[in-house]
Amino acid sequence: MTIDSPATVALGAAAVLLATLALAFFWDRRGVFGRTVLAALVVVMLAATCAVQINRLTVAYPSWSALVDEPARGASLSAGVARRPGGGRLLTVTVPGRASGLTLTMGVYLPAAYDSPAGANRRFPVIEVFHGFPGSPSTWIRRLDVVRHLDSEMAAGRMAPTVVLFPYQTPRRMLDTECTDLVGGPRTETFLTTDVAAYAVQHLRVRADAAAWGLIGYSSGGFCAMNLALRHPERYAAAASLSGDSRPAITIGDGSEHTTNNVAWRLRHLPPPRVALYVAWAADDTESRDGSRDVVRLARPPLNVTAVELPRGGHSPTLWRRMASPAFDWLSGHLARSIPGGSAS
Structure with a gap:
């Protein structure tokens, strides 16, 4: 049990x-x-x-052992996830954070094409996936059934074969970092934008250029996706937010939650980067509705924003399951496809 x-x-x-x-x-x-x-x-x-x-x-704690097993210890994210016939495979790796000082577990979804003869000498686009708080990558895998969504969308041709990464966002499950570098705390932004990318490029057959990298998240992970895409346009081409707010719900320690780590502030005061955002929310979700609408209202070229408002659904896993497939399809449409190259695993 x-x-x-x-x-x-x-x-x-x-x-x-x-x-x-x-x-x-x-x-x-x-x-x-x-x-x-x-x-x-x-x-x-x-x-x-x-x-x-x-x-x-x-699913902050997916198993009894997870109560004492922190993300840095390499807890498996793929255990109990059966591979579907013709589908991709899910594995668990440990990412050494040479830039951030963090060493954390990460789930990796490899599409069926990755293991095919035709894909053996190709490098694939990448999507980083962020969870909310409280939560963990297991929320996407177990609660939102993301592997089934990915298998179905790629099999139907609505999504190109893509490597999908599920990193932890903190070394402690009940510490909310909002994917930022906390003053005096974990350097999560550095881990997600530098260490994760370095690991993927070195150990997986993925493209290294920004045109092939995207982000997606739900709730606070939606904020993460938008914020990191705006802060690092040299790394990401597109991001999708499912019920994300325009501002972090924490104190970072340097006041940047009101300025450079605040999506609405950046859109008001800084030149927008040439990236694409997919912003989705439910009209009856006051937690994310107003912030999401602010992002859409403040966006201006060359930033491109696609807005999706559903009439109801609240702030819930049920809603995010409905949103997942269209969001992944949109992201895939804004990322470069696989190219010939390399011999990583």
């Missing part, structure tokens, strides 16, 4: 119910100390069950 399974939540709910019944039954049969212990037990078990349910939604 995994930590994020429905059975775990059901077991927790049953335990809360039994503890509550025990509290009612023994209320007049125990003294103050006994009643206090039983009441505390009910509260603890209720809190634990709520935490398990929240984890089911975010």
Whole structure:
């Protein structure tokens, strides 16, 4: 029974119910100390069950071992993910952060074409995928079923064969970095934009030029995608935001959450780069709606923005599953295709 399974939540709910019944039954049969212990037990078990349910939604901890196994230790992101006939394969690697000082686990999706005879001597475009907070790459893999989306879109020809990377965004699961270099903390931006790219180019058959690199994320990962694309147009050609805000939800330490690490501020005050953004949100999601609309309203050439507003869906995995395939298709359409070259693994 995994930590994020429905059975775990059901077991927790049953335990809360039994503890509550025990509290009612023994209320007049125990003294103050006994009643206090039983009441505390009910509260603890209720809190634990709520935490398990929240984890089911975010998959911040995909397994019991993940409670103590931090991303730097190489926890597998591909375990339990079956390869579909004719589909791509998912593997887990560890990225040494020579520039950032971080060494973190990363999931890698290799399309079916990567392993085909025709693709053996080609270098492929790349998409980096960002999760929200709380969350982990496993949210994309387990909750959003991203491998099925990628397999289906590539098999149908709506998406070109693409290598897709699922990096962690922090060395600690419950630390929100918003993909920035925190003052006195992890240099996540450097890890994602420099170390991940260096690893991919060295160890995978991928293109190194910006025309073939894109970003996508949901929630705070959507902010990450937009912000990093605007800050690093020499590295990325396009980015897609699913329910992302225009500003980070943290204090970075140097005030840049109000300026250069704020998408709306950059669009107001700095020359826009020649990149493309796909900005999608639900109208009933106040958390991301206003920020996303600001990005669309403030955009000007040479920045190109495609806006998609859905009438409802809230801020939820259900919505992001609906958004995923069109967003990946759009990204693929804005990235350069594979080219002949190299002999990386």
